[in-house]
Amino acid sequence: MSGILLLVRRSLRQHALSTGITVASVALACGLVMAVFSIKTQTHEAFTGGDIGYDAVLGARGSQLQLVLNTVFHLETSPGNLPWQTYLDLKKDKQVELAIPYMLGDNYRGFRIVGTTEEIFDPFEYQEGKKFAFQPGGRAFDPALAEAVIGSYVAEKTGLTVGAHFNPYHGVDYDEKMKHDEDYVVVGVLEPTNTPSDRVLWIPIEGLFRMGGHTLRGTGKEFKAEAGKAIPDENKEVSAVMIKFRSEFAGMTLDQKINKQGNTATLAWPIGKVMLELFEKIGWIDRVLALVAYLVVLVAAGSILASIYNTMNERRREFAILRALGARKATVFSAIVAEAAAIAVLGSLFGFLVYATILSGAAAVIRAQTGVVLDVFRSGVVEPFGFALPVTVAAPLLMVLIGALAGVVPAIKAYSTDVASNLTPTS
């Protein structure tokens, strides 16, 4: 065994350039496979709900997916508004544990502003058992004042801190010409949650009702709030209501009432199922990516085969010498297979660097776009033959196995090397 290892080490050193290039191609392949499956697993979990702390979203009649994307992931646009009374009815509903109104439509430098109630900080849980926590010196906004609480990513990117003032901009997309006159003060910065909420600025819902240029149509007629005067409930509107039910049965009841019998609102319930449908629709992208990754693995295996096979002619004499020194055919065969496997092992090890690089890059992009944070140290999962395995284990194993198999072809050539005819010139 030590003999085989010595032969492998020396051969890799002797062919350092081709070894290096092949190791790099294996590293790319292995890293790519691990990254694709880890990104897939983590985004899938993040976007299909995972342990989201609410069960459903109620919004204007339209697409459930649009509703979820708009309210949970702060992407897309709002399908419209609902009368405030809808929210009040839900709040009174005994089957509803918690109903929180969302009013959308403004932004600050591209980060969305959500008008809501102070219940968003307590008792609301953004994930089961997890409430928003304030960074030192922060607190919840006063619903009667122009105060804001901002997500950690917003603070990081905009530089806003507690005590800083800002003006909202109209619309969900940033346009510097659409600046509102209202001045808000930041009273709290939230601890990172690694969710889309990190990209949100939370202000009192009353503030959005009264924002200059905003028109309320709760009664069907246009209404503009006036300073110092209360807004009648019938004029108020809400973009969506985040709901936590007391039981699953409540969700089924409301689903029946709103989605199947009603025609004015849409209930996205359960949220995970809505997102799952999206992933099922775009599942082919996953499959294409996986296919590309597998093809890259095959190409890498081919490069192992080619790099060793190309040295076979120059190494015939080497094999003959080894045989003349007493190496068995099986030893020479094993040395070539081990050499191919060693290239795959080295490639797989460097593959973790490639994996970390790809995942870090992808994580930065996904975080910037959605607020979802991917964990580089959390492996994706693959299920070969029904067994769930971390891809960071399965991919290197697969790579080494395929690499060793790629070594079989040149190994057969080495195995069949004729010793006598390759040893010495004619005597």
Place this chain on the structure above:
Amino acid sequence: MPVLEIQGLTKSFLSPDGERTTIVDVPGFAMEAGEQIGLAGASGSGKTTFLNLIAGILQADAGTIVVAGHAMTGLDEAGRDAARALAIGYVFQTFNLLQGFTALENVELGMLFGPGADRARATQLLERVGLKDRLHYRPKQLSVGQQQRVAVARALANRPKLVLADEPTGNLDRRHAREALALIRETCREGGAALLLVSHDPEVLAQFETRRDLAEINRASAAQAAPPEARGA
């Protein structure tokens, strides 16, 4: 007990015209332990084939070869490999050092498949052949004479009972040839190994007390030159 005993050995090859040509036909040959024989053989006389048969690199058509108790002709290929690794050292005209390995590693290879690598012994052997300060040099960094010394050290690494040397001085100038020959003979004597050296050079053969002519031993050698597929075999 002879260290090498050959009886009724024959080996033939298929020539390009489809006819079988006998290259080796040795009715009998033997060497005692520690004996040194200089075997004269012209080019194409089948001397390399003869040595390869003894080493078990080639399989005989008929006859028996016993090397230090190993019945080479009765063993399968893996068995012959193992016997060669344990009992035989081989010095080639072209040295046959592995270019990717240092002098020390090349010598270690000489024992790797037999008794197992022993760095201390490899170092000692290289010191013995005067390459103490060249242990970590690769073949290309060594002179031709130094490369042959490494090859000698490698041939003795597995403490062989029999050393086969095929024109070991063929690539050396006169002075280096004399030195190399003396070194081979001395080290074999020190290691207690028998030496069967084939050469066409009368000056080399003149150094041996026991000289034989392959044409006398091999009935086929005088008949014809080796066909192409027998070359190097």
